[in-house]
Amino acid sequence: MRTWDVLVIGGGPAGLAAAISAHENGGRTLLIEREARLGGILKQCIHDGFGLIRFGEKLSGPEYAGRFIERFRAAGIESMTLTFVTCIEKGEEGFLVTLVNRDGVETIGAKALILATGCRERTAKQVSIHGTRPAGVFTAGTAQHFTNLLGQLPGRQCVILGSGDIGLIMARRLTLEGARVLGVYEAKSTPSGLTRNIHQCLHDYNIPLHLSHTITRVFGQDRLSAVEISQVDEKMRPIPGTQEILSCDTLILSVGLIPENELAEKLGIRLDPDTKGPACNAQLMTSVDGVFSCGNALHVNDLVDYVSESGETAGRNAARYEGKARREIPVKASGALLYAVPQSLNLNADNRETVLYFRSREVLNGCRLTITADGREVFAKKYPFLRPPEMERLVIDFSAFGLTDASEIAIDIEVNDHA
Ligand SMILES: Cc1cc2nc3c(=O)[nH]c(=O)nc-3n(C[C@H](O)[C@H](O)[C@H](O)COP(=O)(O)OP(=O)(O)OC[C@H]3O[C@@H](n4cnc5c(N)ncnc54)[C@H](O)[C@@H]3O)c2cc1C
Incomplete structure (x- = not known):
């Protein structure tokens, strides 16, 4: 072998x-x-x-x-x-x-x-869109593969569901290739993609972004002919009576x-x-x-x-x-943090330059990240804002905190203002 x-x-x-x-x-x-x-x-x-x-x-x-x-x-x-x-x-x-x-x-x-x-990529099945099963419904990555690698335009009248980065980039790409992008629809009240992509891919090309909207149904037999768009409430549930029908031949999903x-x-x-x-x-x-x-x-x-x-x-x-045997202690992200990586520290390893990646759960203005070891604050940093689409990175010397096998690291955020 x-x-x-x-x-x-x-x-x-x-x-x-x-x-x-x-x-x-x-x-x-x-x-x-x-x-x-x-x-x-x-x-x-x-x-x-x-x-x-x-x-x-x-x-x-x-x-x-x-x-x-x-x-x-x-x-x-x-x-x-x-x-x-x-x-x-x-x-x-x-x-x-x-x-x-x-x-x-x-x-x-x-x-x-x-x-x-x-x-x-998440597919249409994972975001519960009802209706027929026509051709013309693509994930953004598949549409990107068709357009950029195979030289095939996936459609002419496109609607994009989700404001993730790949969907934003495809909105610009399809426009440059001669398709019409009728709009980007996002169920959340804030965009999911990077701010730079909202400007460079949507604003610069006059493509409308509709927040708090989703697609609830697709229509068409062989090929997609229209989608039903609904407004959603703060829990992202469609609001009855707000449906609109929009004719299109392509639906691009950028939903995670x-x-x-x-x-x-x-x-x-x-x-x-x-x-x-x-x-x-x-x-x-x-x-x-x-x-x-x-x-x-x-x-x-x-x-x-x-x-x-x-x-x-x-x-x-x-x-x-x-x-070698490990001595692991937990690193726990809580409160307004969506997650932090790494999730543990091995005390038998070198943790002097630990790279910590984290994201907030929602848009936060004026906040302070704290790291505590066994209840003692060992690190803090102020952020004017944190946004879920933008991952943050810190380098922390965890060897300086006198950690023992019973230690626990907690990462949290004190928030002054929820946007
Ligand atoms: C559709 C799509 C488009 C994206 N577009 C952008 C963009 O425009 N800009 C941007 O900054 N980021 C983009 N991203 C994010 C991008 O994925 C990351 O920036 C980066 O490419 C991730 O690198 P990776 O090596 O982790 O994964 P990938 O680049 O996805 O590489 C993973 C590799 O593993 C291979 N693989 C998987 N399973 C197996 C197996 N069992 N056996 C053998 N091989 C396997 C795959 O074939 C693939 O080549 C995009 C992501 C997706 C999914």
């Missing part, structure tokens, strides 16, 4: 950064990707805006991925494309991983695993991303119900020893720069993994 020190599953920006980092830290590394080419979802993101933090430049998705692919190839790291990981089992000396590709089925061995499998963690679930890894990704410590090791997680499989990121950063953390720690 062929074996490696580190096996990376997924060849998107997280997996590429993880593999490079594992290799640079002395791990013999193999990367496995189910598609024909490396780069993950960035292959179809041909707009610019990637890499501002890491490279100080506005790159397109393929350009950003290309920089990592060049480093990956130059380092001579092994990869297998058109290869799908179907099963992982924990053996006595590591993991047994079953792969399927054009050569057949193979089982390989690895001391450590990195799950960099990205995320998937969910970390792809089927393999993690099969391994019995504990998932965080708030991130929907594995609960990890500061080294990005999951609840199963030797399995690490990064990128959008860990939690949905809005900036690819942080996806690469988490890949590097997972790669470095997977290469150094020696199977």
Whole structure:
């Protein structure tokens, strides 16, 4: 049986950064990707805006991925494309991983695993839209794939449900390609996408954004012919009597991303119900020893720069993994925080430069983030505002707080003003 020190599953920006980092830290590394080419979802993101933090430049998705692919190839790291990981089992000396590709089925061995499998999009079935089942209803990612990779326009008269970033970017893209985008409808009272995308993709192209509205029904036999739009109340329930019918031939859904963690679930890894990704410590090791997680499989990121950063953390720690016992204490996000990553600290590991990612549950103005250890405030920072679409990042030296096995870390927000 062929074996490696580190096996990376997924060849998107997280997996590429993880593999490079594992290799640079002395791990013999193999990367496995189910598609024909490396780069993950960035292959179809041909707009610019990637890499501002890491490279100080506005790159397109393929350009950003290309920089990592060049480093990956130059380092001579092994990869297998058109290869799908179907099963992982924990053996006595590591993991047994079953792969399927054009050569057949193979089982390989690895001391450590990195799950960099990205995320998937919510579909119409997951947001309860009634009506017929006509052609012309796409997730934003599928519409992006058609438009940018296959050169096929998905429709001419488009309605977009959800104001997530991919939907906003597709509103602009479809307009540039000659389609008419009739409007973006969002059930929440605030947009889900980044502020810069609201301006650059909607305002600059006179595309209307309708907050507190949703689509309740689709019409059409072979092809979509119209959608029913309803206003919603503060609990996002449609308000009877507010329905309007809008003729269109295409409905694009941008209603959320969910970390792809089927393999993690099969391994019995504990998932965080708030991130929907594995609960990890500061080294990005999951609840199963030797399995690490990064990128959008860990939690949905809005900036690819942080996806690469988490890949590097997972790669470095997977290469150094020696199977030592852990002493884990919980890191709990509460109150107005939607989530925080990592969800625990291993006191046997180096926690001096722990990168903490978090999001607020709602738009908050004038607030103060606090970190307490055993009830003592050890860190605080004021924020003029926090918005759920914009993930925040802090670097904290947790080794300075005198933590013991009985310690508990709590992260909270004091709010002066709910928007
Ligand atoms: C449709 C879509 C469009 C997006 N557009 C933008 C955008 O315009 N701008 C932006 O900043 N962010 C965008 N994002 C967010 C984007 O996903 C992240 O910025 C980044 O690409 C995530 O990197 P990743 O490596 O974690 O995941 P991905 O890029 O999704 O890579 C995961 C890789 O894992 C592979 N994989 C999964 N399961 C297996 C398996 N079992 N075996 C082998 N391989 C497997 C997949 O084929 C894929 O290549 C988009 C996300 C989606 C889903």
